[in-house]
Amino acid sequence: VELRYRRCNTVVLSVWVGYREPIIDAWLSESLQQLNTVKKIGVPIRSGFSYKIVIYGLTGDCPAIKLATKHVNHQGYWCCWFCYTKGIHEDKKRQYYFENKLSLRSSFEYFYYSKEVQRTNTNIFGHLSVSPFTTVFDVPLPRSLIIDYMHVSLLRHTKTVIQYLYKNYLKPRERNELDERFRTQSFPHFFNRKMRPVKEFSYCKATGLRNMLLYGLLPLIRPFVPVPVAAHLSLYVTSMRLLHGPRKLGSDTELVANQLISIYYKDHPLFYKKIQNYVLHLHCHLADQYYLHGSLSNLGVFGQESFLGYFSRGRSGTRNLGQIILNNYHVDFTLYNQSQQISNN
Template sequence: METNVPKAAVSRLLVRLQPLYPDLPCSIKYLLARPKLIYTNMEGGLYVHFNNWIPALKNILLYNYHQLCGEVSYCLLVNIDGLPLFKHSPDYKLYPILVSVYKLSMRPICVGVYSSEKSQHRQLPSNDLYLKHFLHDVNSLKSAPLKNGNLTFKINESEVYICDAPCRSALKCIKSHSGYNSCERCTVHGSYESVAGHVSFNNANSASSRTNENFNLQIHQSHHKGASVLVQHGVKMVSHFILDYMHMCCLGVTKRLLTWWKGVNPHHEAKLSRISIQSLNQKILDIRDYIPVEFNRKMRPMSELSYWKAAEFRLFMLYAGMVILKDRRIISKARYTHFLKFCVAMRFLINSSTPDDKTEAGSILLVEFCEEAAVLYGSSFISYNVHSVTHLPQDYQLFGSLDQVSCFPFESYLGILKNCLHSGYKPLQQVSGYIHHQNENNVATAQFKDESFIKGHVSGVAKSGVGQNLRQFQDLPVNHYKKANLFNNSVLSVKSVADCTIRFENSISKVVDICSCNNEKFLVIQKYRKVKNLFKRPIHSKSVGVFKVSKLSSNLDVISLNDRIVKCFLLPLEEGFVAVEMIHST
């Protein structure tokens, strides 16, 4: 299913293999025997619960902590999101309950799925019904922790929910993101913008912060629509509902900026000219060959902006936008500096090693970004998402890098679920069969890999005097945790201009060869002689891992893979390049 091999092809293969292996079934129907699952009618739809999600969770915890003993605490991350199954039919929509473990690299586990079967029932059912089985299982994990020999896994008292704004409002029973009192972190009261047709949030400086205790007591009645079952369950209804940066910043603020520049309001001065749009499109095309392999999507032209995915907006927000918009033919200096405040602040909050003083600076930059946005783009620009970014530092203080508590891994799993459908006949039954088998065979993604080098070659550069026992390799998959302290399975390649730039200590270098000698692994590099700031306002770019480099040295240096190495995203400029440290890991 993961490789989209047709079932008919698998059946034909089984028929050919049966003479050699008589015990094999002759059809995929018998190979993947459909499990006996119970489907419950629930408010105009069906719900199915998977009892094997707890054993799958135990296997993943054992995989990561089998070398420890005693008590190990873990925190569950819960994601709930709507999944439209068919592009031109609104009749079916799935609402899976997905869980993951905080700070573990793993594929999400599906707990249960609700399927709406009528267009008038495309919303989540009531919380007490929808979450009944899941909350029962979580309570059982709290009362009877998972054990394996001398190892005990203790779940945290309150799980963390990572959802988009509509699902958060449904789970918390609060006003939706279009309401006047919809902000989840402060008591700001919005005002209706008749021209824009939505509520904007200005003058939030005088608003007080919401707390878990005030939420449980419903002190601010205008914020609530009812009582959530999660309050009785002990969930921290304010601090443990993450403001997901994928929806809020990538699909929210970044998309809003690009949409306004493209011309959501033809008469607004923020609209770019036709020549500026052409320059922006050309810049996007120019960097396509420089995008590293870690990015599964490349940005498309502005004419296809409505089809951009969250990964493309993240690429623009964290890496490419700072370089592309440097060209004054595209946007003015004031708007570029304003955009940089948002980019710099997000790089602070997504980088897991940001010091406390930089976190505070990021918080200040986000407040300035919102205040200046009202001046540059008008008060109608301050939507729910734009205002809410000022509260993101609160999540960083509790959970660290926002990339550790984002929806990106869950969205990838939803895409897999959608691809396993073969027809419109009983879609819930098709998806549930796949999920059941996945839970049975769910294995955590390996964080530590023994393999270091691939694709050996003898045509590379080797520094003289290194030794006679020299093996050279073209490509090196470097694991962030074990081999070279790089981010999540980054790949260095001497054959690709997009994957051969690193930051080592205070220098930016190009990897020209990857070698091993006497069981020691090292890189042969050339350093850039000139390393400058790309910008100095609102902060020096070097402090956020953005370097303007030029004049590659002809001297070769050798560095060990035991040293701290960070892979960089290399982008072309008219004079030289810009190296941007890669900070995201999902």
């Protein structure tokens, strides 16, 4: 994971700099053609061998996957990429309540409905057209889609739940005490980032929320909330801890985690009002993701988000931002490669 997240190992195929969403086919058509060419001829190395490339899947936040797959956004009625759960419109929001049995989308149905939408120009179960990535993926949709737990679980659901508890269950004095506990909580040096108070959540990073969810939230907030609320929250924390690491329970790890998430999701309206949104629904599919792709600690886009931040810092001035950013990135890339060659020689 550390090697994959290094900036020098991140390949930039194309960059979109603008104030609105791109036309995905026009933007990525050339890059996808180049990917197909590289897949056919392979990547030769100095020793004479040639490596074959396998395009395994796609990950990102919900707006990015929606754009790449040509699916309705997370505010639509059929926005789930994996099942046919339909949202309910309540108070100007789409709510996705718990269902005992999910009707999953098969690869054949996904491809068929995408083709049918392209022919009829209508919305069928959330499909808007055929994804351009189908030409390069070696794993069919929707199996090749990987939920980014950094955005779904940490930056969205965990943050929403903590703020809801902070606002609706804690008194002002208790809020100050909880904030002080978060701020002064000690961690080993290799955690790299401490927890922030809830009142400073606008500055909180995903790594801080991860430490809060997996380690600090439950023991620190327990004295301030009722026992049923803490017990319900423990279901979510325990399930995420199971899915975040190796198989602590062997082959039953994802099964137990899925049972905990199902109970948490089913009872969620009892403790939280009007936040049964799409990201909560996506947690129903995390057990399948764990079985197919591995633990959540290997699936986040922490490295890619860090790279985007570094990439965007190349901006200067107010005009031609795209060209300036790319030029500065090329300069940094060239200087890094030259230093590597000098050190090797």
